[in-house]
Amino acid sequence: MxxxxxxxxxxxxxxxxxxxxxxxxxxxxxxxxxxxxxxxxxxxxxxxxxxxxxxxxxxxxxxxxxxxxxxxxxxxxxxxxxxxxxxxxxxxxxxxxxxxxxxxxGVDEVADHAIAMMLACNRGLIKAERSIRRSLNPWDMRAIQPVFRVAGAKMGIIGLGRIGGATAVRAKGLRMDVVAHDPYVRAGTDKLLGVPLVELEELLRTCDVVSVHTPLTEESRQMIDGKALDLMKPTAILINTARGAVVDTDALAVALREGSIAGAGIDVLPEEPARSDMPLIQLWQEDTQPPVNLIVTPHTAFYSxxxxxxxxxxxxxxxxxxxxxxxxxxxxxxxxxx
Missing domain, CATH: 3.40.50.720 (NAD(P)-binding Rossmann-like Domain)
Structure with a gap:
């Protein structure tokens, strides 16, 4: 056979x-x-x-x-x-x-990364390291000013799914006041986490930190654009560990350069790998004093x-x-x- x-x-x-x-x-x-x-x-x-x-x-x-x-x-x-x-x-x-x-x-990893970026931006860790490594001056608080107190500050979570929820829990552990925007969240999730739901405009206007955790859809594409960035406090920090195209990174580069917001932590870009002609990457690579408060990581928030x-x-x-x-x-x- x-x-x-x-x-x-x-x-x-x-x-x-x-x-x-x-x-x-x-x-x-x-x-x-x-x-x-x-x-x-x-x-x-x-x-x-x-x-x-x-x-x-x-x-x-x-x-x-x-x-x-x-x-x-x-x-x-x-x-x-x-x-x-x-x-x-x-x-x-x-x-x-x-x-x-x-x-x-990777829920824990991404949530940890978002919180780490927030703390690093607010405490000026990268900003200070870049600015005084060679000059050793100023060797005082001027190297990181301004810095808001995390306890009592307000964090806004955009997208209250698994990772957004895990980030909210960590922020509450730091005694932050946490709110979220998510029109598609499962009913009761906000109550379970103790995180009130608010409209996006209110979140942008009132929060000291805005952390993005939404999937990329036609609705969420460039959700954080120039208009959204203009709504944020000049002392606010933007974190994106979700999908790159949710944020208009060209508009973000302008906002950071002009001081419209205080800092940003970005793990994802609209196109990857990063290119040297991207305005946000150009800003990140500039050797200016004082340095812009911008942290970029190469899509590693998920990793352990x-x-x-x-x-x-x-x-x-x-x-x-x-x-x-x-x-x-x-x-x-x-x-x-x-």
Whole structure:
């Protein structure tokens, strides 16, 4: 009797993660072979995914309708992370392809990062380090002024989901007065956390710190634009550890340069990796005195050794379920599936 050859399924990690993909290969052992493409742009995906049965996607490329049209065997695209705005969910659904994410990893890491950025901006840690490292002058409080007292200050959380809620709990632990804006929050979450809900304009006008934790949608794209920044206190600090395009970073560069707000901590940009022609990056790289109170980190708020392991394991497990004929746990395009 002739033995029928069964093709081993192929899973491609499109970007960001370098080979060998030991974590994913271990989870998918016996189900699929895993390879890392390390694409730096969406254009690099074309012609390389035609026989892929599943994709694991990070944040440096996008899965567009045009890319999806080349996928002849693909059953699922799993975003290795929370946000899924870099995947055409509708087009994938029309082609019968699941789009999934990992919504419950890295909550502590991102919340910690947001609070760390807030404290560093307010206490002038980076500002002082940059300004007096060579001159050693002024060796006093003038190097960091102005600084507001965190206890009793008001923090506004935009997006009271898992990470926004975790940030609120930490801020309350610092004895801050915390409010939030989230028209889609589950009923009762505000009461559970003890965080009153307010309109966005009120939050921007009254808060000493504004921390962004909303997903990127057409509604939230450039939610923090020039007009929103003009509403903020001149002593206020903006933190964004959510999605880069929620903030108009060109307008933020202007606001910081003109002193319209006091500082910003930015972990995510509208386009990544950062480019030297971005106005916000140019401002960050300027060697001026006194330095602008701006902290930029390279999309690392999610990261810890444990957080990365959790994220990669859960993404691979979701794909394993689908490739094994089971239903996914975290499908985000179910309304488009045929």
């Amino acid at each position: 002739l033995m029928q050859h069964v093709r081993m399924k192929r899973v491609v990690i499109t970007d960001y993660l370098e080979p060998p993909a030991k974590i994913e290969s271990k989870v998918l052992a016996g189900v699929a072979e895993v390879e890392c493409l390390l694409a730096k742009s969406t254009q690099e995906l074309f012609g390389k995914l035609t026989d892929a049965d599943g994709l694991i996607l990070c944040h440096e490329v996008s899965i567009t309708r045009e890319v999806l049209q080349e996928l002849h065997h693909c059953r699922a695209v799993v975003r290795c992370g929370v946000g899924f705005d870099n995947i055409d969910r509708k087009a994938a659904g029309e082609m019968g392809i699941y789009v999934c994410n990992v919504p419950d990893y 050794d444990a957080g990365l392991l959790e994220m990669r394991t859960k993404a691979a497990m979701e794909l394993k379920r689908i490739l094994s004929g089971q239903k996914p746990k975290n499908c985000v395009n179910i309304e488009f599936l045929r």
